[in-house]
Amino acid sequence: MVIKNIxxxxxxxxxxxxxxxxxESLADILRSEAKILKRKSNIVTSNEEIQKVNRxxxxxxxxxxxxxxxxxxxxxILKNHKDV
Numbered sequence: 850m851v852i853k854n855i856x857x858x859x860x861x862x863x864x865x866x867x868x869x870x871x872x873e874s875l876a877d878i879l880r881s882e883a884k885i886l887k888r889k890s891n892i893v894t895s896n897e898e899i900q901k902v903n904r905x906x907x908x909x910x911x912x913x914x915x916x917x918x919x920x921x922x923x924x925x926i927l928k929n930h931k932d933v
Contacts, residue, residue: 858927858930859892865920866904867923868916871912872916875912875916878909882905882906885902
């Protein structure tokens, strides 16, 4: 079962790397959306536009939570296989 452990460790490392890349991209989008929200709150805009930006921010935060869970699970896999 050594091969299976090595494969799981490689996959876990890839998951972490990819998750961090996605997290960075989402953080950039979050910054942009926050700027848009700030700009739209200073200007008289429709309530629908502000709700749309707010909904996008909510989804980004939700996805960041999911990505964080993936990273934690992958770290657990790496930690468990170091003990073996």
